[in-house]
Amino acid sequence: MLHGEVTRTRALLLLALALTVAALPASGSAAYAAWDWPVDGGEVAAGYLPPTSPYGPGHRGLDVAAPTGSVVRAVAAGTVTFAGRVAGVGAVTVDHGGRRSTYQPVVAVVRSGAEVSRGEPLGRLSPVGSHCGPRACLHLGRIEADGYADPLALLSPQAQVRLFPPHGPAPVPPEPERVVPSGDLLMPVDAPVTSRFGMRVHPVTGVHKLHDGTDFGASCGTPVRAADAGTVSSVGSVPGYGNRVRIEHGGATATTYNHLASFAVGAGEPVAQGQTVGAVGSTGLSTGCHLHLSVLLGGQPVDPEPLLTAP
Ligand SMILES: [Zn+2]
Numbered sequence: 001m002l003h004g005e006v007t008r009t010r011a012l013l014l015l016a017l018a019l020t021v022a023a024l025p026a027s028g029s030a031a032y033a034a035w036d037w038p039v040d041g042g043e044v045a046a047g048y049l050p051p052t053s054p055y056g057p058g059h060r061g062l063d064v065a066a067p068t069g070s071v072v073r074a075v076a077a078g079t080v081t082f083a084g085r086v087a088g089v090g091a092v093t094v095d096h097g098g099r100r101s102t103y104q105p106v107v108a109v110v111r112s113g114a115e116v117s118r119g120e121p122l123g124r125l126s127p128v129g130s131h132c133g134p135r136a137c138l139h140l141g142r143i144e145a146d147g148y149a150d151p152l153a154l155l156s157p158q159a160q161v162r163l164f165p166p167h168g169p170a171p172v173p174p175e176p177e178r179v180v181p182s183g184d185l186l187m188p189v190d191a192p193v194t195s196r197f198g199m200r201v202h203p204v205t206g207v208h209k210l211h212d213g214t215d216f217g218a219s220c221g222t223p224v225r226a227a228d229a230g231t232v233s234s235v236g237s238v239p240g241y242g243n244r245v246r247i248e249h250g251g252a253t254a255t256t257y258n259h260l261a262s263f264a265v266g267a268g269e270p271v272a273q274g275q276t277v278g279a280v281g282s283t284g285l286s287t288g289c290h291l292h293l294s295v296l297l298g299g300q301p302v303d304p305e306p307l308l309t310a311p
């Protein structure tokens with residue numbers, strides 16, 4: 001009997017050990033690789049300084065200098081638990097399953113509840129509320145179950161880790177890029193949303209994948225308006241998307257209008273906000289007349305809905 005007890009205990013211990021090993025990261029690399037840098041080409045302007053008491057002074061995060069308008073990306077996959085303003089400063093919080101990352105000042109393009117993948121755009125760096133004024137910088141926070149911790153410990157030690165010289169020459173502020181705030185894009189048609197941005201089973205192919213835009217249930221022939229001023233970069237037929245118009249709005253933001261029946265603009269033309277760019281159709285992989293609007297930020301599709309406002 002005793003032998004049996006010992007054997008069972010050992011078996012349970014081995015099982016627990018096996019589960020522990022299975023839970024470790026497969027890469028075996030150090031924990032610093034757990035997060036990706038949230039902005040490109042940034043340099044650390046101020047490091048983390050742990051507060052001496054829960055409400056004491058300190059710097060509860062990492063300031064990464066980057067040009068205004070830079071695309072701010074999720075450091076890891078997770079769920080957006082906050083996207084909005086705190087005391088007038090735009091902020092985003094992503095929950096990674098117990099651990100959270102916070103980003104500010106950011107003009108969010110995601111909304112609370114959205115699932116984001118590693119590297120997915122969360123918004124753009126805003127100059128309002130910078131910890132590095134007059135420069136723009138992203139304040140990245142890391143919150144563990146027991147409180148604030150140093151984000152740098154989770155980031156890979158790449159060239160971006162250059163401490164900003166405190167007594168060096170004053171930095172030249174970069175040309176501010178235009179920031180697309182929430183509600184800055186015009187609704188391209190007056191029609192209800194029939195399918196939202198996010199994972200779904202494709203109505204034609206049956207494949208579960210990202211629906212990379214917003215569908216509007218407008219009838220064929222409805223004029224499609226440019227969501228913002230810009231320059232038409234391409235007009236033509238694209239597999240799946242059918243007849244498509246793509247407009248560049250500056251600051252790495254682009255919009256595309258898909259499944260069109262006809263075009264009203266040509267490549268290279270400047271367009272004004274609200275200008276008709278084509279007519280709703282059902283070209284490409286489509287089950288009926290509708291407009292598929294995509295918004296691209298830094299080349300990646302983001303949810304158009306939080307950015308749209310009714311005309
Ligand atoms: Zn800061």
Ligand SMILES: [Zn+2]
Binds near residue numbers: 211215291292
């Ligand atoms: Zn669609």
